[in-house]
Amino acid sequence: MHLRPLAHRRVVTTRDHRGRLDSQLASAGADVVHVPLIEIVPALGGDDLDLSPFDWVVVTSRHGASAVGRAAANAPRVRLAAVGSRTAARLAELAGRSVEVVPNRQTAADLVEAMPPGPAAVLVAQADRADPTLVDGLQRRGYAVESVTAYRTVTRTPTAEERHAALHADAVTFASGSAAEGWVEAIGQRSPSIVVAIGPVTAAVASAAGLQITHVAADHSIEGLVDTVITALSTRS
Known part of the structure; x- marks a missing residue:
């Protein structure tokens, strides 16, 4: 198995803070684009x-x-x-x-x-x-x-540079429905081609907001979210 399966891939994280999701994606080789869309x-x-x-x-x-x-x-x-x-x-x-x-x-x-x-x-x-x-x-x-x-x-408004980077990434992850709603409110319904939700509740909220969810993690955890991103991007050339 490739030790860095996300090498040369840009993946957006949308949580309020950098944490395990960012570090695990980076460990898998991803260029992590952190665009926090909510504040707690x-x-x-x-x-x-x-x-x-x-x-x-x-x-x-x-x-x-x-x-x-x-x-x-x-x-x-x-x-x-x-x-x-x-x-x-x-x-x-x-x-x-x-x-x-x-x-x-x-x-x-x-x-x-x-x-x-x-x-x-x-x-x-x-x-x-x-x-x-x-x-x-x-x-x-x-x-x-x-x-x-x-x-x-509370929805956070990203900078113009953050919006540009987010929209030109390979994938975006949502670990909560509020982050998905924040994306639509701050950026709109456009997104990278791969949109991954941590679970069915987050996916339902994102879909209701107008986002097209392409993948939902079967294991509703940070580890499951990372695994789903790896699987989704491994099928894309």
């Missing part, structure tokens, strides 16, 4: 959050974990659930205890299925633009759900 704005006081009325706290991202983790440390009776392993690691670090429920697949629907049956009181900490799948699914399973906005996603 905290919306909770964190330590002042009263979790005593709840049996569970559920988070869907590291940002959500950061928002409620210290409050969870002050409420040791509350059980913890997270959508993925890295989100769970961040929540466990701040709360000072293990996260009981982490689904094998990193989607809201799988998190719902991994939770034990209700009734119980659940606080869901998520973004202001969050998909309703998690809250609706927990309610159907008998949970009394209160959703709080842990952070807000």
Whole structure:
């Protein structure tokens, strides 16, 4: 297998920060074009959050974990659930205890299925633009759900140079629906020929915004996203 399968390929990342996605794409040989399209704005006081009325706290991202983790440390009776392993690691670090429920697949629907049956009181900490799948699914399973906005996603306007570089890349990646919406708002519906979404929810949001998604990662993780980019570009000359 080629050790640098993305050599001479330009791949756009759209997350709010450089991180594992950028580094893994670069390790695979890609010329990574980082064009952040969203900014994360905290919306909770964190330590002042009263979790005593709840049996569970559920988070869907590291940002959500950061928002409620210290409050969870002050409420040791509350059980913890997270959508993925890295989100769970961040929540466990701040709360000072293990996260009981982490689904094998990193989607809201799988998190719902991994939770034990209700009734119980659940606080869901998520973004202001969050998909309703998690809250609706927990309610159907008998949970009394209160959703709080842990952070807000604000569209960032890229520079003219960033827009040009993004549109002339070989592929673009979206790790969230808000980034896809930010692309359309800031750049439009034009895109590179290969458009890769981290999962079906992100793909659905991107499609609704007018983007043509060409590939969806089967493994809804950063590693899965990188593997899908490699597969997609390996079929292009």
